Amino acid sequence: MATSEEVFISISPELYRKNKSAVLVNQTYLLMSLKHLQNLKVISRQKQELRKKFYKLLSTTLSNIVTLQSRMPTSDIPEIIQKHEHALPRTKSEAKTKTKKTFSKKAQIDEELKLIQEKLKELNS
Numbered sequence: 001m002a003t004s005e006e007v008f009i010s011i012s013p014e015l016y017r018k019n020k021s022a023v024l025v026n027q028t029y030l031l032m033s034l035k036h037l038q039n040l041k042v043i044s045r046q047k048q049e050l051r052k053k054f055y056k057l058l059s060t061t062l063s064n065i066v067t068l069q070s071r072m073p074t075s076d077i078p079e080i081i082q083k084h085e086h087a088l089p090r091t092k093s094e095a096k097t098k099t100k101k102t103f104s105k106k107a108q109i110d111e112e113l114k115l116i117q118e119k120l121k122e123l124n125s
Helices: 013-071 079-087 092-098 105-124
Strands: none
Touching: none
């Protein structure tokens, strides 16, 4: 007879193999999960270190920009030129001619085609 500590149960060999394989598969999944978690810890540490390096680089670059801007000379426009610019009345047509036109390549090609077509119409008429 069995003692109070030992209990024997009869399980079919097929069921035993099936449950044993399920336990082993779950154990492998758990070990793989632990491995991934350890990798994530390492990656998060590296990420923090990279953030610190980036912050240091950014702060040094900003300080360098500030020092360069403080060293750069300022260009002062003479008063004669400023008075002359304020004295000139500007109309809408003058403002349009002075603005720089920037078109895309497609717009430039269309504009050239229109000019060529106008010239051809003048020649043919």
